[in-house]
Amino acid sequence: MLFYVFGAVAIGASLLVIAQRNPIYSVLLLIASFAALSGLYVLLDAEFVAAIQIIVYAGAIMVLFLFVVMLLNAPHEETAEDIRMHPLRHYGPMRFGALLALALLVELLWAVTRGQPGPDGFERASAGSVAGLGQVLFTEYAFAFEVTSVLILVAMVGAVVLARRDVKEKRTGPGS
Amino acid sequence: MTLLPAQIVLTLFVFVMLLSSAAGMVYAERKVAAFIQQRLGPYLVGPRGLLQPLADIVKLMFKEELRPAAADPLLFALAPILSATAAFAAFAVVPFGAQTTVFGLLDEPLRLQVADVPVAVLVVFAISSMSVYGIVLAGWSSNSKYSLLGGLRSSAQMISYELSYGLALASVLLVANSLSLTAIVDRQAGTWLGVLPRWFVFVQPVGFLVYLIAGVAETNRAPFDFPEAEQELVAGYHTEYSSMNFAMFFLAEYINMVTVSAVATDLFLGGWHGPLLPASLGWVWFLIKVAAILFVYIWMRWTLPRYRYDQLMRFGWKMLLPTAVLNLIVTAAGVLYFEL
Numbered sequence: 085m086l087f088y089v090f091g092a093v094a095i096g097a098s099l100l101v102i103a104q105r106n107p108i109y110s111v112l113l114l115i116a117s118f119a120a121l122s123g124l125y126v127l128l129d130a131e132f133v134a135a136i137q138i139i140v141y142a143g144a145i146m147v148l149f150l151f152v153v154m155l156l157n158a159p160h161e162e163t164a165e166d167i168r169m170h171p172l173r174h175y176g177p178m179r180f181g182a183l184l185a186l187a188l189l190v191e192l193l194w195a196v197t198r199g200q201p202g203p204d205g206f207e208r209a210s211a212g213s214v215a216g217l218g219q220v221l222f223t224e225y226a227f228a229f230e231v232t233s234v235l236i237l238v239a240m241v242g243a244v245v246l247a248r249r250d251v252k253e254k255r256t257g258p259g260s
Numbered sequence: 261m262t263l264l265p266a267q268i269v270l271t272l273f274v275f276v277m278l279l280s281s282a283a284g285m286v287y288a289e290r291k292v293a294a295f296i297q298q299r300l301g302p303y304l305v306g307p308r309g310l311l312q313p314l315a316d317i318v319k320l321m322f323k324e325e326l327r328p329a330a331a332d333p334l335l336f337a338l339a340p341i342l343s344a345t346a347a348f349a350a351f352a353v354v355p356f357g358a359q360t361t362v363f364g365l366l367d368e369p370l371r372l373q374v375a376d377v378p379v380a381v382l383v384v385f386a387i388s389s390m391s392v393y394g395i396v397l398a399g400w401s402s403n404s405k406y407s408l409l410g411g412l413r414s415s416a417q418m419i420s421y422e423l424s425y426g427l428a429l430a431s432v433l434l435v436a437n438s439l440s441l442t443a444i445v446d447r448q449a450g451t452w453l454g455v456l457p458r459w460f461v462f463v464q465p466v467g468f469l470v471y472l473i474a475g476v477a478e479t480n481r482a483p484f485d486f487p488e489a490e491q492e493l494v495a496g497y498h499t500e501y502s503s504m505n506f507a508m509f510f511l512a513e514y515i516n517m518v519t520v521s522a523v524a525t526d527l528f529l530g531g532w533h534g535p536l537l538p539a540s541l542g543w544v545w546f547l548i549k550v551a552a553i554l555f556v557y558i559w560m561r562w563t564l565p566r567y568r569y570d571q572l573m574r575f576g577w578k579m580l581l582p583t584a585v586l587n588l589i590v591t592a593a594g595v596l597y598f599e600l
Contacts, residue, residue, distance in 0.1 A: 108332075108335070108397075108400060112335075112393075112397075115393070131377060131378055131379045132379050132382065132439070135379045135382035135383055135385075135386050136382070138386035138387075138389070138390065139382065139385055139386045139389055139426075142386075142389075142390060143386060143389030143390055143392075143422075144389065144419070144422070147389075147392055147393075147396070147415055147418070147419055148419065150393070150396055150415065151396075151412070151415050151416070151419075154396070154399075154400050154408065154411065154412060154415075155412065213378075214379075214439060
Protein backbone atom coordinates (compact mmCIF):
# COMPACT_ATOMS: atom_id res chain seq x y z
CA MET A 85 0.00 0.00 0.00
CA LEU A 86 2.63 2.51 1.12
CA PHE A 87 4.75 1.36 -1.81
CA TYR A 88 2.14 2.64 -4.26
CA VAL A 89 1.81 5.96 -2.42
CA PHE A 90 5.57 6.58 -2.48
CA GLY A 91 5.89 5.28 -6.02
CA ALA A 92 3.07 7.51 -7.28
CA VAL A 93 4.56 10.55 -5.55
CA ALA A 94 8.01 9.81 -6.96
CA ILE A 95 6.77 9.39 -10.53
CA GLY A 96 4.27 12.24 -10.39
CA ALA A 97 6.78 14.67 -8.89
CA SER A 98 9.47 13.67 -11.39
CA LEU A 99 7.11 14.26 -14.32
CA LEU A 100 6.08 17.62 -12.90
CA VAL A 101 9.75 18.61 -12.57
CA ILE A 102 10.12 18.77 -16.34
CA ALA A 103 6.61 20.17 -16.86
CA GLN A 104 7.34 23.29 -14.78
CA ARG A 105 8.25 26.63 -16.29
CA ASN A 106 9.42 28.03 -12.97
CA PRO A 107 12.79 26.48 -12.01
CA ILE A 108 12.15 26.96 -8.27
CA TYR A 109 9.10 24.71 -8.48
CA SER A 110 11.12 22.18 -10.47
CA VAL A 111 13.73 22.06 -7.71
CA LEU A 112 11.07 21.63 -5.04
CA LEU A 113 9.31 18.86 -6.92
CA LEU A 114 12.62 17.09 -7.37
CA ILE A 115 13.09 17.24 -3.59
CA ALA A 116 9.62 15.74 -3.15
CA SER A 117 10.59 12.99 -5.56
CA PHE A 118 13.79 12.27 -3.60
CA ALA A 119 11.82 12.18 -0.36
CA ALA A 120 9.44 9.62 -1.87
CA LEU A 121 12.42 7.53 -3.02
CA SER A 122 13.75 7.65 0.52
CA GLY A 123 10.38 6.33 1.71
CA LEU A 124 10.76 3.42 -0.72
CA TYR A 125 14.19 2.65 0.77
CA VAL A 126 12.65 2.53 4.25
CA LEU A 127 10.08 0.03 2.96
CA LEU A 128 13.03 -2.07 1.76
CA ASP A 129 14.47 -2.08 5.31
CA ALA A 130 17.36 0.09 4.14
CA GLU A 131 17.08 2.89 6.71
CA PHE A 132 20.70 3.89 6.28
CA VAL A 133 20.32 4.37 2.53
CA ALA A 134 17.07 6.27 3.13
CA ALA A 135 18.75 8.68 5.54
CA ILE A 136 21.73 9.13 3.21
CA GLN A 137 19.35 9.78 0.31
CA ILE A 138 17.79 12.67 2.23
CA ILE A 139 21.09 14.04 3.54
CA VAL A 140 23.02 13.94 0.28
CA TYR A 141 20.40 14.54 -2.39
CA ALA A 142 17.51 16.37 -0.76
CA GLY A 143 19.65 18.12 1.84
CA ALA A 144 22.95 19.02 0.23
CA ILE A 145 22.73 18.85 -3.56
CA MET A 146 19.28 20.37 -3.91
CA VAL A 147 20.18 23.24 -1.57
CA LEU A 148 22.98 24.09 -3.98
CA PHE A 149 20.55 23.85 -6.90
CA LEU A 150 18.12 26.16 -5.15
CA PHE A 151 20.97 28.49 -4.29
CA VAL A 152 22.03 28.77 -7.93
CA VAL A 153 18.47 29.18 -9.19
CA MET A 154 17.87 31.94 -6.67
CA LEU A 155 21.12 33.70 -7.52
CA LEU A 156 20.26 33.68 -11.22
CA ASN A 157 16.75 34.67 -10.14
CA ALA A 158 15.11 33.56 -13.37
CA PRO A 159 11.45 33.13 -12.47
CA HIS A 160 10.28 32.59 -16.04
CA GLU A 161 12.36 30.35 -18.15
CA GLU A 162 11.83 31.52 -21.67
CA THR A 163 10.20 34.11 -23.84
CA ALA A 164 9.52 33.52 -27.55
CA GLU A 165 12.81 35.24 -28.35
CA ASP A 166 14.73 32.95 -25.96
CA ILE A 167 13.21 29.88 -27.51
CA ARG A 168 14.29 30.94 -30.99
CA MET A 169 17.81 31.86 -29.86
CA HIS A 170 18.41 28.92 -27.52
CA PRO A 171 21.40 26.84 -28.67
CA LEU A 172 19.61 23.57 -27.91
CA ARG A 173 16.65 24.57 -30.08
CA HIS A 174 18.40 23.91 -33.36
CA TYR A 175 17.69 20.75 -35.28
CA GLY A 176 21.08 19.16 -34.69
CA PRO A 177 21.01 19.24 -30.86
CA MET A 178 17.33 18.31 -30.84
CA ARG A 179 17.92 15.23 -32.95
CA PHE A 180 20.84 14.24 -30.77
CA GLY A 181 18.67 14.71 -27.67
CA ALA A 182 15.95 12.56 -29.14
CA LEU A 183 18.52 9.87 -29.91
CA LEU A 184 19.82 9.97 -26.32
CA ALA A 185 16.27 9.76 -24.94
CA LEU A 186 15.54 6.78 -27.14
CA ALA A 187 18.73 5.03 -26.05
CA LEU A 188 17.86 5.65 -22.40
CA LEU A 189 14.34 4.31 -22.90
CA VAL A 190 15.64 1.13 -24.54
CA GLU A 191 18.19 0.66 -21.78
CA LEU A 192 15.51 1.13 -19.12
CA LEU A 193 13.16 -1.31 -20.77
CA TRP A 194 15.96 -3.81 -21.11
CA ALA A 195 17.00 -3.43 -17.48
CA VAL A 196 13.43 -3.66 -16.17
CA THR A 197 12.36 -6.66 -18.25
CA ARG A 198 15.54 -8.62 -17.53
CA GLY A 199 14.40 -8.86 -13.91
CA GLN A 200 17.34 -10.89 -12.65
CA PRO A 201 17.56 -11.41 -8.86
CA GLY A 202 20.37 -9.61 -7.06
CA PRO A 203 23.65 -11.29 -6.15
CA ASP A 204 23.75 -13.42 -3.01
CA GLY A 205 25.96 -11.03 -1.06
CA PHE A 206 23.41 -8.25 -1.10
CA GLU A 207 20.50 -9.33 1.03
CA ARG A 208 17.88 -7.16 2.61
CA ALA A 209 19.39 -7.38 6.06
CA SER A 210 22.83 -6.29 4.87
CA ALA A 211 21.42 -3.22 3.13
CA GLY A 212 19.94 -2.07 6.44
CA SER A 213 23.06 -2.27 8.56
CA VAL A 214 25.85 0.18 7.95
CA ALA A 215 28.55 -2.42 8.47
CA GLY A 216 26.96 -4.80 5.95
CA LEU A 217 26.55 -2.06 3.38
CA GLY A 218 30.15 -0.90 3.76
CA GLN A 219 31.41 -4.47 3.46
CA VAL A 220 29.52 -5.07 0.21
CA LEU A 221 30.36 -1.66 -1.20
CA PHE A 222 34.11 -2.03 -0.74
CA THR A 223 34.40 -5.67 -1.79
CA GLU A 224 31.81 -6.85 -4.27
CA TYR A 225 30.90 -3.47 -5.72
CA ALA A 226 34.30 -1.83 -5.34
CA PHE A 227 34.71 -1.41 -9.09
CA ALA A 228 31.34 0.30 -9.60
CA PHE A 229 32.04 2.44 -6.54
CA GLU A 230 35.41 3.65 -7.85
CA VAL A 231 34.10 4.17 -11.39
CA THR A 232 31.31 6.37 -10.00
CA SER A 233 33.89 8.61 -8.38
CA VAL A 234 35.64 8.97 -11.75
CA LEU A 235 32.28 9.93 -13.25
CA ILE A 236 31.88 12.66 -10.63
CA LEU A 237 35.42 13.83 -11.34
CA VAL A 238 34.57 14.12 -15.03
CA ALA A 239 31.50 16.18 -14.19
CA MET A 240 33.62 18.41 -11.94
CA VAL A 241 36.25 18.96 -14.65
CA GLY A 242 33.47 19.76 -17.08
CA ALA A 243 32.01 22.33 -14.71
CA VAL A 244 35.43 23.93 -14.22
CA VAL A 245 35.98 24.12 -17.98
CA LEU A 246 32.59 25.75 -18.52
CA ALA A 247 33.17 28.24 -15.71
CA ARG A 248 36.70 29.12 -16.87
CA ARG A 249 35.57 30.24 -20.28
CA ASP A 250 33.21 32.66 -18.60
CA VAL A 251 36.01 34.22 -16.55
CA LYS A 252 38.26 34.69 -19.61
CA GLU A 253 35.49 36.50 -21.46
CA LYS A 254 35.06 38.85 -18.54
CA ARG A 255 38.81 39.55 -18.35
CA THR A 256 38.96 40.60 -21.99
CA GLY A 257 35.93 42.85 -21.49
CA PRO A 258 36.05 46.64 -21.56
CA GLY A 259 36.74 46.93 -17.82
CA SER A 260 40.24 45.42 -17.85
CA MET B 261 0.16 -4.07 21.29
CA THR B 262 -0.61 -2.74 24.72
CA LEU B 263 2.09 -0.16 24.19
CA LEU B 264 0.28 1.77 21.50
CA PRO B 265 -1.93 4.10 23.60
CA ALA B 266 1.06 4.89 25.79
CA GLN B 267 3.08 5.79 22.72
CA ILE B 268 0.36 8.10 21.42
CA VAL B 269 0.26 9.83 24.79
CA LEU B 270 4.05 10.08 24.70
CA THR B 271 4.01 11.61 21.22
CA LEU B 272 1.44 14.20 22.23
CA PHE B 273 3.40 14.85 25.40
CA VAL B 274 6.61 15.50 23.42
CA PHE B 275 4.71 17.81 21.07
CA VAL B 276 3.25 19.86 23.90
CA MET B 277 6.57 19.91 25.76
CA LEU B 278 8.36 21.23 22.66
CA LEU B 279 5.75 23.96 22.27
CA SER B 280 6.04 24.99 25.89
CA SER B 281 9.83 24.74 25.80
CA ALA B 282 9.77 27.33 23.01
CA ALA B 283 7.58 29.57 25.16
CA GLY B 284 9.89 29.00 28.12
CA MET B 285 12.90 29.81 25.98
CA VAL B 286 11.37 33.12 24.91
CA TYR B 287 10.89 34.05 28.54
CA ALA B 288 14.33 32.81 29.56
CA GLU B 289 15.96 34.66 26.69
CA ARG B 290 14.31 37.95 27.60
CA LYS B 291 15.07 37.55 31.31
CA VAL B 292 18.70 36.52 30.84
CA ALA B 293 19.23 39.26 28.26
CA ALA B 294 17.76 41.77 30.68
CA PHE B 295 19.98 40.66 33.56
CA ILE B 296 23.08 40.73 31.35
CA GLN B 297 22.17 44.30 30.36
CA GLN B 298 21.24 45.27 33.95
CA ARG B 299 17.55 45.59 33.23
CA LEU B 300 14.58 43.82 34.78
CA GLY B 301 13.07 42.24 31.69
CA PRO B 302 9.38 41.36 31.51
CA TYR B 303 7.84 41.64 35.00
CA LEU B 304 4.30 42.97 34.58
CA VAL B 305 2.34 39.99 33.19
CA GLY B 306 1.91 37.43 35.96
CA PRO B 307 4.32 36.82 38.85
CA ARG B 308 7.83 37.89 37.77
CA GLY B 309 6.49 38.26 34.23
CA LEU B 310 6.09 34.49 33.87
CA LEU B 311 2.95 34.84 31.75
CA GLN B 312 4.70 37.09 29.25
CA PRO B 313 5.02 34.29 26.59
CA LEU B 314 1.25 33.73 26.77
CA ALA B 315 0.63 37.43 26.25
CA ASP B 316 3.02 37.35 23.29
CA ILE B 317 1.19 34.41 21.72
CA VAL B 318 -2.20 36.10 22.10
CA LYS B 319 -0.77 39.28 20.59
CA LEU B 320 0.68 37.37 17.63
CA MET B 321 -2.59 35.55 16.98
CA PHE B 322 -4.60 38.75 16.75
CA LYS B 323 -2.19 40.50 14.40
CA GLU B 324 -3.13 40.98 10.80
CA GLU B 325 -1.89 38.41 8.30
CA LEU B 326 -0.03 40.27 5.55
CA ARG B 327 1.21 39.06 2.20
CA PRO B 328 3.10 41.20 -0.31
CA ALA B 329 1.25 41.59 -3.58
CA ALA B 330 4.25 40.36 -5.58
CA ALA B 331 4.84 37.29 -3.40
CA ASP B 332 4.44 33.76 -4.67
CA PRO B 333 1.27 32.78 -2.76
CA LEU B 334 1.82 29.03 -2.56
CA LEU B 335 5.47 29.08 -1.48
CA PHE B 336 4.89 32.06 0.80
CA ALA B 337 2.34 30.02 2.74
CA LEU B 338 4.38 26.81 2.57
CA ALA B 339 7.69 28.18 3.89
CA PRO B 340 6.75 28.70 7.58
CA ILE B 341 4.96 25.34 7.65
CA LEU B 342 8.08 23.62 6.32
CA SER B 343 10.23 25.32 8.94
CA ALA B 344 8.01 24.36 11.85
CA THR B 345 7.45 20.80 10.61
CA ALA B 346 11.16 20.13 10.21
CA ALA B 347 11.80 21.51 13.69
CA PHE B 348 9.22 19.24 15.32
CA ALA B 349 10.10 16.18 13.24
CA ALA B 350 13.75 16.14 14.24
CA PHE B 351 12.92 15.63 17.90
CA ALA B 352 10.96 12.44 17.12
CA VAL B 353 14.10 10.28 17.22
CA VAL B 354 15.77 11.94 20.22
CA PRO B 355 15.63 9.80 23.37
CA PHE B 356 15.28 11.75 26.59
CA GLY B 357 15.13 9.14 29.32
CA ALA B 358 15.69 5.49 30.22
CA GLN B 359 12.94 2.92 29.93
CA THR B 360 10.28 3.62 32.48
CA THR B 361 6.93 2.27 33.65
CA VAL B 362 5.87 5.77 34.80
CA PHE B 363 5.90 4.77 38.50
CA GLY B 364 4.24 1.42 37.84
CA LEU B 365 1.40 2.85 35.76
CA LEU B 366 2.28 0.77 32.70
CA ASP B 367 2.66 -3.00 32.48
CA GLU B 368 5.51 -2.91 29.99
CA PRO B 369 8.36 -0.43 30.27
CA LEU B 370 8.18 2.43 27.80
CA ARG B 371 11.20 3.97 26.16
CA LEU B 372 11.17 7.76 26.46
CA GLN B 373 11.62 8.38 22.76
CA VAL B 374 8.94 8.78 20.12
CA ALA B 375 10.60 6.52 17.55
CA ASP B 376 13.64 4.31 18.21
CA VAL B 377 15.28 4.34 14.77
CA PRO B 378 18.55 2.41 14.31
CA VAL B 379 20.01 5.31 12.33
CA ALA B 380 18.68 8.04 14.63
CA VAL B 381 21.77 10.24 14.36
CA LEU B 382 21.48 10.35 10.59
CA VAL B 383 17.76 11.06 10.76
CA VAL B 384 18.40 14.09 12.98
CA PHE B 385 21.06 15.24 10.55
CA ALA B 386 18.81 14.67 7.53
CA ILE B 387 15.88 16.59 8.98
CA SER B 388 18.05 19.46 10.14
CA SER B 389 19.48 19.67 6.62
CA MET B 390 15.91 19.96 5.32
CA SER B 391 15.12 22.85 7.65
CA VAL B 392 17.06 25.25 5.43
CA TYR B 393 14.35 25.01 2.78
CA GLY B 394 11.78 26.83 4.87
CA ILE B 395 14.14 29.76 5.27
CA VAL B 396 15.34 29.82 1.66
CA LEU B 397 11.80 29.61 0.28
CA ALA B 398 10.59 32.31 2.64
CA GLY B 399 13.35 34.55 1.35
CA TRP B 400 12.64 33.85 -2.27
CA SER B 401 8.84 33.81 -2.25
CA SER B 402 8.51 37.14 -0.42
CA ASN B 403 9.88 38.87 -3.50
CA SER B 404 11.69 41.42 -1.38
CA LYS B 405 15.40 42.13 -1.59
CA TYR B 406 15.99 41.93 2.15
CA SER B 407 14.22 38.61 2.36
CA LEU B 408 16.11 37.25 -0.62
CA LEU B 409 19.47 38.30 0.79
CA GLY B 410 18.56 36.75 4.12
CA GLY B 411 17.56 33.51 2.44
CA LEU B 412 20.73 33.39 0.33
CA ARG B 413 22.96 34.06 3.31
CA SER B 414 21.17 31.42 5.28
CA SER B 415 21.63 28.74 2.64
CA ALA B 416 25.32 29.60 2.21
CA GLN B 417 25.83 29.53 5.96
CA MET B 418 24.01 26.27 6.50
CA ILE B 419 25.88 24.53 3.68
CA SER B 420 29.19 25.70 5.12
CA TYR B 421 28.52 24.65 8.68
CA GLU B 422 26.63 21.46 8.00
CA LEU B 423 29.91 19.82 6.94
CA SER B 424 31.60 20.50 10.27
CA TYR B 425 28.40 19.55 12.08
CA GLY B 426 28.28 16.21 10.27
CA LEU B 427 31.98 15.49 10.85
CA ALA B 428 31.59 16.22 14.57
CA LEU B 429 28.71 13.73 14.63
CA ALA B 430 30.80 11.20 12.71
CA SER B 431 33.66 11.28 15.23
CA VAL B 432 31.22 10.43 18.02
CA LEU B 433 29.79 7.62 15.91
CA LEU B 434 33.31 6.20 15.58
CA VAL B 435 33.82 6.18 19.33
CA ALA B 436 30.35 4.80 20.06
CA ASN B 437 30.40 2.35 17.15
CA SER B 438 26.66 2.78 16.65
CA LEU B 439 24.19 5.02 14.83
CA SER B 440 21.41 4.63 17.38
CA LEU B 441 21.10 7.48 19.86
CA THR B 442 19.85 5.11 22.55
CA ALA B 443 22.88 2.86 22.13
CA ILE B 444 25.20 5.88 22.16
CA VAL B 445 23.71 7.12 25.42
CA ASP B 446 23.98 3.66 26.98
CA ARG B 447 27.67 3.51 26.05
CA GLN B 448 28.17 6.53 28.32
CA ALA B 449 26.82 4.92 31.50
CA GLY B 450 29.12 4.52 34.51
CA THR B 451 32.37 6.22 35.45
CA TRP B 452 36.11 6.04 34.90
CA LEU B 453 38.08 5.35 38.10
CA GLY B 454 34.85 5.94 40.02
CA VAL B 455 34.99 9.72 39.60
CA LEU B 456 34.83 10.89 36.02
CA PRO B 457 31.57 10.04 34.25
CA ARG B 458 32.05 8.15 30.97
CA TRP B 459 30.69 10.98 28.88
CA PHE B 460 31.95 11.31 25.35
CA VAL B 461 32.73 14.97 25.92
CA PHE B 462 35.88 13.78 27.74
CA VAL B 463 36.85 11.55 24.81
CA GLN B 464 35.78 14.06 22.18
CA PRO B 465 36.35 17.56 23.59
CA VAL B 466 37.19 18.96 20.15
CA GLY B 467 34.18 17.25 18.60
CA PHE B 468 31.95 18.75 21.29
CA LEU B 469 33.25 22.27 20.63
CA VAL B 470 32.89 21.91 16.87
CA TYR B 471 29.39 20.54 17.34
CA LEU B 472 28.35 23.43 19.59
CA ILE B 473 29.75 26.12 17.28
CA ALA B 474 28.28 24.53 14.16
CA GLY B 475 25.02 24.11 16.06
CA VAL B 476 24.88 27.83 16.75
CA ALA B 477 25.41 28.54 13.06
CA GLU B 478 22.85 25.91 12.05
CA THR B 479 20.18 27.47 14.24
CA ASN B 480 21.05 30.97 13.00
CA ARG B 481 21.76 32.30 16.46
CA ALA B 482 24.03 35.21 17.37
CA PRO B 483 26.94 35.61 16.81
CA PHE B 484 26.08 33.84 13.56
CA ASP B 485 22.60 35.32 13.02
CA PHE B 486 23.29 36.66 9.53
CA PRO B 487 20.08 35.50 7.88
CA GLU B 488 18.25 37.98 10.08
CA ALA B 489 20.89 40.61 10.78
CA GLU B 490 18.66 43.52 11.77
CA GLN B 491 21.05 46.34 10.99
CA GLU B 492 21.62 45.21 7.41
CA LEU B 493 18.61 43.18 6.38
CA VAL B 494 15.66 44.59 8.39
CA ALA B 495 14.65 41.11 9.60
CA GLY B 496 16.11 38.88 6.88
CA TYR B 497 14.08 36.07 5.45
CA HIS B 498 11.00 36.75 7.58
CA THR B 499 10.83 40.49 6.88
CA GLU B 500 7.52 40.16 5.05
CA TYR B 501 5.90 37.77 7.49
CA SER B 502 3.45 38.74 10.20
CA SER B 503 1.13 37.18 12.74
CA MET B 504 1.12 33.37 13.06
CA ASN B 505 3.27 32.84 9.96
CA PHE B 506 6.00 34.81 11.67
CA ALA B 507 5.29 32.95 14.90
CA MET B 508 5.99 29.66 13.14
CA PHE B 509 9.50 30.79 12.15
CA PHE B 510 10.04 31.99 15.68
CA LEU B 511 8.84 28.68 17.04
CA ALA B 512 11.03 26.72 14.63
CA GLU B 513 14.13 28.66 15.69
CA TYR B 514 13.63 27.93 19.38
CA ILE B 515 12.65 24.30 18.85
CA ASN B 516 15.73 23.81 16.68
CA MET B 517 17.82 25.13 19.55
CA VAL B 518 16.19 22.68 21.94
CA THR B 519 16.81 19.83 19.49
CA VAL B 520 20.47 20.73 18.96
CA SER B 521 20.95 20.90 22.73
CA ALA B 522 19.13 17.63 23.30
CA VAL B 523 21.21 15.86 20.67
CA ALA B 524 24.38 17.35 22.16
CA THR B 525 23.30 16.00 25.55
CA ASP B 526 22.70 12.54 24.12
CA LEU B 527 25.93 12.46 22.11
CA PHE B 528 28.41 14.13 24.42
CA LEU B 529 27.00 14.62 27.92
CA GLY B 530 25.77 11.14 28.69
CA GLY B 531 22.06 11.75 28.08
CA TRP B 532 20.05 10.78 31.13
CA HIS B 533 22.97 9.21 33.01
CA GLY B 534 24.13 11.06 36.09
CA PRO B 535 25.02 10.53 39.73
CA LEU B 536 22.71 10.65 42.78
CA LEU B 537 19.35 10.22 41.03
CA PRO B 538 17.84 6.75 40.40
CA ALA B 539 17.56 5.58 36.78
CA SER B 540 13.82 6.20 36.70
CA LEU B 541 14.46 9.90 37.28
CA GLY B 542 17.15 10.08 34.59
CA TRP B 543 15.10 12.55 32.59
CA VAL B 544 15.73 15.11 35.33
CA TRP B 545 19.44 14.92 34.51
CA PHE B 546 18.57 15.17 30.84
CA LEU B 547 16.55 18.34 31.42
CA ILE B 548 19.30 19.89 33.56
CA LYS B 549 21.93 19.25 30.88
CA VAL B 550 19.75 20.56 28.05
CA ALA B 551 18.92 23.66 30.10
CA ALA B 552 22.63 24.25 30.74
CA ILE B 553 23.44 24.15 27.02
CA LEU B 554 20.50 26.40 26.22
CA PHE B 555 21.74 28.87 28.82
CA VAL B 556 25.16 28.90 27.12
CA TYR B 557 23.37 29.67 23.85
CA ILE B 558 21.57 32.67 25.32
CA TRP B 559 24.70 33.77 27.15
CA MET B 560 26.66 33.72 23.86
CA ARG B 561 24.02 35.72 22.05
CA TRP B 562 24.12 38.57 24.53
CA THR B 563 27.89 38.53 25.02
CA LEU B 564 29.38 38.23 21.56
CA PRO B 565 28.85 40.75 18.76
CA ARG B 566 27.93 39.48 15.31
CA TYR B 567 30.76 38.50 12.98
CA ARG B 568 31.16 39.96 9.53
CA TYR B 569 29.88 37.71 6.77
CA ASP B 570 33.30 37.03 5.23
CA GLN B 571 34.65 36.25 8.72
CA LEU B 572 31.88 33.73 9.16
CA MET B 573 32.75 32.02 5.88
CA ARG B 574 36.47 32.06 6.56
CA PHE B 575 35.97 30.67 10.05
CA GLY B 576 33.65 27.95 8.78
CA TRP B 577 35.79 26.73 5.91
CA LYS B 578 39.33 27.48 7.05
CA MET B 579 39.18 26.79 10.76
CA LEU B 580 36.15 24.78 11.81
CA LEU B 581 36.15 22.34 8.90
CA PRO B 582 39.89 21.46 9.07
CA THR B 583 39.57 21.06 12.84
CA ALA B 584 36.64 18.71 12.37
CA VAL B 585 38.44 16.69 9.69
CA LEU B 586 41.59 16.42 11.81
CA ASN B 587 39.51 15.40 14.80
CA LEU B 588 37.81 12.71 12.75
CA ILE B 589 41.14 11.30 11.50
CA VAL B 590 42.72 11.34 14.96
CA THR B 591 39.61 9.71 16.40
CA ALA B 592 39.61 7.01 13.75
CA ALA B 593 43.31 6.31 14.39
CA GLY B 594 42.69 6.24 18.14
CA VAL B 595 39.78 3.87 17.81
CA LEU B 596 41.90 1.54 15.67
CA TYR B 597 44.94 1.75 17.94
CA PHE B 598 43.22 1.31 21.29
CA GLU B 599 40.50 -0.91 19.85
CA LEU B 600 37.84 0.97 21.76
